[in-house]
Amino acid sequence: MTKESAMCGSTTVHSRLLSNVGVLMVGLSVLASSASAQSGGSSAVINGHIQDESGGTLPGVTATLSSPALQVRQIVTVSDADGNYRFGELPVGVYTIKFELAGFTTFIRNELRLPVGFVARVDVIMKIGNLEESVTVTGGSPVIDVMTTTTSVTLNAETLNEIPRGRDLSMVYSMAPGVTLAGTPDVGGSNMANRQNISAGGVALQPKLQIEGMNIVLSDDQNSGVYFNSDTLEEIQIKTAGNDASVGVPGISMVAVIKSGGNDFHGLYSVSDQTPRLQSNNLDDHLRAQGLTAVQPVKTFYDYQADLGGKILQDKLWFYGAYSKQQKNTGITGFVTNAGPDGRYLTGDEPIAYATTGISQWAMKFSYQLTPNNRMNYVWQRGNKFVGEDGAGVLSPLEHTRDYSNPTAINRVEYQSTINSWSLFNVVGGYAGWWSDYSSYRQAEKYGFPLGPSRLDRESGLTTGPNAQNTALRPQDRYMVDAGYSFFPQKFLGGHHQFKAGLSYYHDHEAWYYPTNRSDIGNYVLVSDRVNGVSGTPVQIQIADQPVYPSDMEQEYALYLTDTWRVTDRLTANLGVRWDDQHVYLPAQNHDASPDFPTVWPAGQYPFTDLVKWQRTVPRLGLAWDGRRLGVFKVSAGLYGYVFGAQRGISYNRNALQTATFTWHDLNGDKLYQPGEVNLDLNGADFVSVNGAIGNIMNPDLKQPRYAEYATSYEHGLAPNLAFSASYVYRRSSDNYDIPGPNVARPLSAYNIPITRRDPGPDGVLGNADDGGRVTFYDYAPEYRGVAFVKNVVGNSPLANWFHTVEFTVTKRPTRRWQGTASFW
Structure with a gap:
């Protein structure tokens, strides 16, 4: 047992399961597949040149590769006429290579560690001697990729398991040099389940995040709603610049590989908890004077997970399974249970409320070696993010929060075939998505709140009563196929080439469903303000068009070609071209009339509508020059496109949620809405504003944003593994x-x-010493009132944005029981 200290004190227990543990698999009905079949950029490569002591090329050398990560006993290749050899599409692992040729001493390279996506250059000099004699070199794995031109970092399972941090996938991104997350930093899991935008070099851009080849970033998001426990991952590679043509978006590119089974059983379990014993806070008199009685106290926190991998059939069928759960119960600054003894919020006497957040996950991976040259694998993931008090905050007390759950799923299958020694085919297909479920009804039942209309006090910003959208359901679905054919001619067009032709297809569906609220709540928000010195005066009503069940769709097609061209023994060119086609559209759909406000939101039928059709062809170029002892110099350039995203269709879907705001005349002074208190004509005197597709017009000439990236880097091996x-x-x-x-x-x-x-000055109250000067603003003339004068048209900005990033990184590979990465940018 080891004890680790976190924000509030924690205890962690790790135990390796015995290797002779058996496993009973009940109800296994899915086709299993190969752990070594890692798709696309997750596969590693070993290549190099073989020569004798005089520098002469050695063709015909037999190179034999073996590793516990391979389901086949070994892989054998022979050096070509120029003395070059290659092992491609290799899984993460530790390898041994044996080189044999009659008349020469056998050369053995041991403990060659391959990270995800790494291209290891291993050159060999063979000495004349007997084949029975051998020279063995142990350790000293290459630390610099002398062929690729991406800027990247690799995090292995040891790093992911041992570094004290949150266990959900989002907390991994910030471990990469130059990558940050928006908002407050995570401390001991304090940001559990947050979807923070990802920035590289201070720029938040659309990323590509792949779990076993499945891109889990949907629409134009800058993170993913598929929550994943990083303890189930074998290795992660995060690329921040210089991506090849297989990546279409300008943000970071992540390739993550789930742990695999093996011929030996292996497993891990861990339990962590936090208590308030060691917690401190920065609450001082200045903060107490503003009404704060507590900051963010941790009431409870726990995290446990277990996994097991092994064999079903030796060298044929492997399995891996994992389960994890994290949960915390913490206070949020200013979040309160009720109005306190005086019956008024924001006075400082309110009792503190706690918010519960958690993530649970099941993950499985099955690996099947069909034949020595054909492999399959299947990945299944189910997870759920749950928030007991969604929307909690200083201006949103407990009664205004919703119960929230977010089930996620990944179903993915891959097939890989080594056609011959110079060509390979790979295809990945499956589903990734989630279903968000928000409910004020469940919240009211859980805490016993009475239900009534939702309210907004515009003077203070305080929201009370149930949430305006009592029930909100959000499906986001992606069905995708990604296929590639790789071709490795021995010698072609003045050098050695590694070609890959690929195609991708994404079909995305996005929606926000809002059923109608119960009659005692209503499909509206009552707005009050300070009028003539009187706080809480009714002023407006915001009316939603519930019920709505919209549908927004996107289809993306991509074709790309890459060429890793070894121009000379020291110069490698990475060339690529990519063609993208995006089509975002709204299917034909119907809208029911609002039950309470049919004149504001009548029934409607909406035809099929195209929103954007974008096509673009973009180039990629990279050069890597191996200066040997001088280090490796790299440059890259590329153009990237922007994804419009299915969820942007909501802004133009008349069947989506829309809100109209009117002046409210509370004629009887009861602060409740009754028919006749508002002129509901959208072009009438009481109309104030409208929000939603009714006032938005899509610009048919809207152009796809373009991102240009130029990068240069210098890499140098300071010492073995450093x-x-x-x-x-x-x-x-x-x-x-x-x-x-x-x-x-x-x-x-x-x-x-x-x-x-x-x-009113910093205190927000008029009539005292901190009042500022007078501010003049302008309202529009009455003749421009009404929805007829709301036509928002999106357009491209004539201005460009540019960013410069400089970064320094030191990386230590795992040796002598330690490893590490340090960066400054």
Whole structure:
């Protein structure tokens, strides 16, 4: 047992399971497949050149590769006429290579560690002698990839398991040099299950995050809603610049490989917990004077997980399975249970409320070696993020939160065939997605809250009552296929080439479903404000068009060709070209009339609508020059496209959630809405504003944003298993846009009614010493009132953005029981 210290004190127990443990697999009905069949960029490569002591090329050398990571006993290849050899599409693991040729001493290279996606150059000099004699070299795995031109870092299972941090996948990204997450940093799992935008070099861009070849970033998100426990992963590679043509988006590219079974049983279990015993806070008199009585106390925290891998059939059928669960119960600054003894919020006497967050996950992987040259594998994942008090905050007390769950799923199958010594075919297909479920009804039942209309106090920003959208359901689904054919001619067009032709197809579905609320709640929000010195005066009503069940779709096609061209023994060119086709559209759909406000939101039928059809061909170029003792110099350049995303279709879908705001005249003063208190004409005198597709117009000439990236780097091996790198990246984006865009139906000249107010100062209260000066703003003239004068049209910005990033990194491979990465950017 080992004890680790975290924010509130924690205890962690790890135990390796005995290798002779048996396993009973009940109800196994799926086709299993190969652990060594890792797709696309997750596969590693070993290649090199063989010569004799005089420097002469040695063709015909038999090279034999073996590793516990392989389901076949060994892989054999023969050096070509130029003395070159290659082992491709290899899984993460530790390898041994044996080189044999009659008349020469056998050369053996032991303990060659291959990270995910790494191209290891292992050159060999063979000495004249008897075949029975051997020279063995142990350790000293290459630390610099002398062929690829990406800027990347690899995190293995030891690093992922031992570094104290949150266990969900999002917390892994910030371990990569130059990568940060938006918002507060994670401390001991404090950001559990947060979906924070990912930035590389300070720039938040759309990423590509692959779990076993499945891209789990849907639509135009900057993270993923598929929550994954990183303890189930064997290795992760995160690329921050210089991606090849298999990647279409400008953000980081992640390739993650789930642990595999093996011919020996292996497993791990761990249990962690945190208690409030060692917790401190920064609560001082200044904060107490603002009404804070506590910050973010941790009430409970636990994290446990277990996994097991092994064989079903020796060298044929392997399995791996894992289960994990994390949960925390913490306070949130200013989040309270109720209004306290005085019956008023924001006065400081409210009792603290706690919020529960958790993630649970099942994961399985089956590996099947069909024949020595044909392999399959299948990955299955089920997870669930749950938040007991979603939306909690200082202006959203317990009564306004919702119970939230987010089940996730991955179903993925891969087939890989080594056609012959110079060609390989690989295809990955499957499903990735989630279903978000928010409910105020479950919250009210859980805590015994009475149900009534949702309310917003505009003076303070406080929201009370149930959430306006009492039930919200959000499916996000992706069905995808990614296939590639790799071709390795011995010599072609002035050098050695490794070609890969690939195609990708994504079919995405996105929606937000909002059923109608119960009659005692209503499909509206009642808004109050301070009027003539009186707080809580009714002023507006916000009416939603529930029920709505929209559908938004996207199809993406891509074709790409890459060529890793060894121009000379020291110069490698990485060439590529990519063609993308995006089609975002709204299927034909119907909308039921609002049960309470049919004149505001009548029934409708909406035809099939194209939103964007974008096509673009972009190049990629990279050069790597091996200066031997001088180090490796790399440059790369490429263009990337932006994904519009199915979820952006919601902004133009008349069947999606929309809200109309009207002036509310509370005629009887009961602070409850009754029919007749509002003129519900969308072009009438009480109309204030509208939010949603009714006021948005898609621009048919909208262009796809373009991202250009130029990078250069220097890498040098300081010592065996220790490397240093320095890099510079320049990024430029153009044709950017913001949805929904400016309102072209209401010109700036329409805003001609001046309104002057005094700034209440830092305390937000008028009439005391900290009041500021007067501020003048403008309202539009009455003749421009109504939905007829709301036409928001999105357009491309004429301005470009650019970013410069400099980064320094030192990486130590695992040796002598330690490893590490340090970076500054």
